[in-house]
Amino acid sequence: MQSQPSQSPSASGPAPVLDVEQAEAALVEHYPRLVRLAYLVLPPSLGRNRRVLTAHALTQRALPRGRTSGASAAIPAQQGGAHLRDPGYAYVRLRVLRGALDAGLPLTWKALPRRAQLPPLLPQVRGLRLFPRSGGADELALDQSLAKLSGAARAAYVLRGLEGLDDSGVRSVLTAAGCDDADDALEEADEVEARYALLASPEFDPCSLQARPTDLMRRRQHMKAAGVAALATLVCGALLGLPGEGWGPDGAAAPPYARNPAAQAALDPGQLTVATASAWKRSARTDFSVWPARGNLVGDRDLLRRALAVWARPGETVQVSATPGTPSGAPPGPAQLLFAGEVDAARVVLFHDGLRIVRYAEPKEGTSGAALDFARVDGASGPEASAVVVNRTDGNIRYLTAPWVKAAAVRDLLKPAGKAAPLHRDKDGVTDPFAGPAPTGRCTSWNALRLRDDTGVVGTSTDLGELTPARLTAGRPEAPREAGPADWAKSACSLASVRSHGVRSVNAWAYARQTLPEANGAAQWVCTRAETWRGGGSRSFAQFETAGGPAGAVAAKAEDTPACGARDPKVLAGVLWKSQGGNWYLLGAGSKDVASLTTSAGDRVQGNVIAVRTERTARARLSGTLADGTKVSTLR
Structure with missing residues (x-):
């Protein structure tokens, strides 16, 4: 792991009693830094709009309630920059971190919810969705990696990268914030590549925002x-005030x-x-x-x-x-x-x-x-009306299948060469329980339901937290077909991002193939589009998949756009890619109707794929042109 400057806590004597004006001065001076810290630690499942509002709310609630507070003594003074040595900053940072960790705790019936677990009362923005500016492929990859970590591990990674603390300092802060096992959090954070410079990207800046209308x-x-x-x-x-007995409970x-x-x-x-x-x-x-x-x-x-x-x-x-x-x-x-x-x-x-x-x-x-x-x-008709969830227990699912279903099976989408396991059904059409996709954590398997109807057609669907499974298809958006074993082998894990969004169907379309520079093999570009039952709220992801490599990397994503769908079957995306020889390239691909591609640096090629040598820190943009001269921008 990349080494960090030594900034271990010092425990020489008790910290002074903190004055509220001192904490307020630290909060005002370092407000953008504190809000960024909260935004990065908050669970991504909240969605970007709520993460932004919650991050600001947690920071604004970080001041002590009284005129003074002795809580600063819980955090030893830090070595390093002036703000790290300021006990006022240490105090408000601890309050912000505690709130962000609390916000990631699941709500249960056994305990009253903590304030951070509830939507913030203030600030509130009505009629608009707010979210940070989109970054590049590296920021997207880091955001996905952080999303797989626990809240404490995200906090450990952010404290290392954003605050520059060493492991001893991180351990002290996490322990003071109520983390039960800071060592486990540090070990989990080690699993994410130490790309700390990306934490300063506009992608993670909840103070520099874009606004879009709600539905x-x-x-x-x-x-x-x-x-x-x-x-x-x-x-x-x-009516309640009228005489009469009415219904009983x-x-x-x-x-x-x-x-x-x-x-x-x-x-x-x-x-x-x-x-x-x-x-x-x-x-x-x-x-x-x-x-x-x-x-x-x-x-x-x-x-x-x-x-x-x-x-x-x-x-x-x-x-x-x-x-x-x-x-x-x-x-x-x-x-x-x-x-x-x-x-x-x-x-x-x-x-x-x-x-x-x-x-x-x-x-x-x-x-x-x-x-x-x-x-x-x-x-709903045909495959969309072929199964309904009757029960979920301990991560297992039982479905009630349609009367026209003749056989059922379960297939792991991540193992296309494996055989589908037959799934027994009782006389009423209720299946035996089988493991559904894990809602959180590492994506090591993704079970899908395979149903064969009375005409011999086999449909594939998967559980996304709804009563009805989402239908999986593949091919061009205007003419999708039933998904085959290999169609979702590298895209299945991206389905976790559309869980519990009312998804009706998801289509995977391999819209371009590209030979990689320096004889590094081949890659394909896949656009995954999730359609909802309500029509709005669709989500599209452009993924870059290398032959023989792991799961595809999300190169671009967009919400509420017709791109990559039946109405507008065009898509364009780009990604920074490192060859086996250590050289960096800007790779990009558009659908077949894209006639030429141009980078913001002036490079231009004919066709729908591009590979241009660039630098690791480059921020090149990509645009495309159709045969009739129409401009096409990247998916966003």
Whole structure:
């Protein structure tokens, strides 16, 4: 590991009592540095907009509450720059670091949330998304590497690189911040290459920001919904004051709020729609509307009544989740029953109301700890309507498969040469449990579900934290095909970045191949695009993959763009690459309709690939031109 200047803590005597003015002066003087530290340590899963706001909030809350504080004695004075020797700076840095580490802790029902775990009250920005300026491929690679570390390991890496502390100093700061095992954090941080100069990049500067609007259509819909909700609250409040008994509580459901004939019909188990066992065979459609009701509890009216009641009015103890863009309101009318049965240690009910799949689950004993999940499935057909999650336990998944599914198997996408393992299903179409993709940590395997329908077509899908798996395809965006064993071998790990985003399908398109300089073999450029059920929020990644190398490196990424999709099947990306001989090159590739490429340094080539000798610290930009003269910029 690259050596650092010696800046070990000194423990000569107790630190003086800290005055609040001293801490405020340090915070104001070093505010950009402290906010950058918080931004780098905060978990990337928060998203760049929330990371920016949270980093500023944590820094602004770092001042001591009283006029003085003795907490500075917890951190010995540092050797090195003047700001490191300032006890005021050491104190506010420790407060910022504690908050950033707390923000990465998972929320549990066993303890009250800490302030840093909740979205910041201030600052708030409405109508805009804020994020730092995009950096180069090196910054993207470092950001991905840091995202795989624990919060304490990220803090160790940042304290080394941004603050210049040696391991002894890092250990003291982490221990004072509440880290249980600073040595483990240091060892984990050693796994990331020591490219500390990149931490000063604009990519990690939450004080120099770009602004984009939020989803304007959704914002307008939310305003309308808020108005309707306010009116409904007034009406329901008036109805609650009327005489009469109304509904009683049902299991984990909240008390009723109104008497309404349409709502009562939607909550009557006898009104549920049920497809016959052979409806799918006679129908021209292959969607959820022709799924028969299955499970050993389809006749349990009490269970169905509780499930419908909780759907209409979930109580305070019910864990409710919904994929982005999915309404979580009561059923608009009688829903369709897909499944009701015992799965592992739970009773599970699945409904379909034409727009959503709704999953209700309760323990076999009692109703405490009931859960209610919503996911959009409007327009789902064929492979997109072939499986629904019935249960997740300890990282394992069980699916309920469509009646037209004839065989199921599991394949590790990272091992294209391996065989798919057959997956047993019971008489109702429920699969045996199998390991899903790990939500965090190292990407050493990525299991996908392979289903063969009654026509012999095999579809591949994967769990991304939703009720329905995301369909995996490959090929040109305007004509995707079912994914084959080798299509996702080096791109599968990038799927972790679109987990729990309401993803409908993900397509991997190898849009260019390139011979590498100095006879270093060949590489291919792959654009991975995730489409969502709600239409907006799509994500595209351009990845650079070398033959025989490890997983592809993300060269560029973008959100809410038609690039690399059916509407605009064009893409361009570039990356800095080091040859085996130690020379640096700017490599770039565009889709086949790109006729020429130009760098900001003036280099120009005909065709859709480029390789230009450059320097390690170069910040060259790349642009392309189509045959008709239209300019194409890199994916961003």
